[in-house]
Amino acid sequence: MPTILTELGAPNPVVDSTSLIQGSNTLNPMWRVVDGWSVWREFNYKTLGSIFSHVVNAEWEDPLRVASGGGSLDYEIYDEDQFEHQILSRHTIPVVNDALLHANKVLGLTEQSVLHLGRRGRCTFEQTGDGREFPDWTLVSPGRRAQYRDDDGNCVFGRYHNLLPGDTKISSKWTPSLYASRAVRNVEQWEWPVRQVLTYACNLNVRYGYIITDKHLVVFQFAREAVGPGLSAERDQRVVVPAATLALAHARPDSSSTDLSSTFQTLSISEPSAPYSDSHPTTDFQRPKYQVIEWSSSGEGVLTVKLALFYLCLMAGHGPSNIQVSYPRLNSWCRLDEDGTFRHNTSGRTATQLSSRDRVEDANPYRDMQQALEATDHSHQGDAQEAEEELEGGRAGSCKRRRRG
16 A cells, blocks of 8 residues: 555656756845855654654555656756746645645644645735745645735735745756855855745744755755844854855865765854845854755655655644754654643654653753843844734734735
């Protein structure tokens, strides 16, 4: 009998990317700055399979199987648009969505809890015309939708809250190995998409995100870093390292390895003129944690693109997902103060008893620092506060009057 584990382990279509256009990545100097990244070692087949074993090993009577037929032109791509519409929207996203629907049944959840991957239009609150402000891909759930009252007092449903921002790139413009390049331009091209997804996650207050290309899926976990008064008095101020300096700090690694963090050396260089957008003036972000999944990965015991994306959706949609200063281990539980039950720190699953093998850790190891940080942020948000409240209102399902003008 098929299972999510076996179905999402099937090979991806072979994409002909030999004719991809060349060029630079989208950039916006207002995006959050990154000065490196580190491998997210916990995001692996064994750990995730253990957390979601009851879901991925459940029998699946009628899984969606996308036909892989058609001519060679169906798999020939020239740009991001073709990759999104001819490959991802046909062969990847529908299969993951079907698995998410089946997972909802296995978990015994209602239709309001169904998770669904799709395009960004359903989550755009304001039509500014600047596509750089919104991620290409969204994860939504019917129960996580903005509501407000119109001028007549009627409760109106708005757009969905995006639980997981994702962005599409093509391998001719972006690949994880650019990080280890000695060329300044290559390091800059690595940097912009990572900054882009970090900014999306920051604006949405979610801890996960991803970049998907015709060669890789790269998943991220983001964490804030306290740099405000009283929180960092004994810590060095975090600095922005320009791309030119980053490039000089890199040594070329073994090309067979996906662990690119070991080649980056910690620097302490002041660069006050570097671009930086700060809607949270007293906070910065730690280096993102990342994991690379090859597009060509398939088979039993392998973390494939579809399986990794499925796991990330469950984590973002059902588990704790707000950005924190620090996180417990993925496969751990926390004790809920209000009723004495336990909640899994990644899946959101609850239990009244744990086995001797289960690990218990605080869901927010630096809770006091986090609360102080958020309180400081709140005093500096200004005009951004109204937008934050609208998003939180959608999360909680509360109905509030929408302001005009």
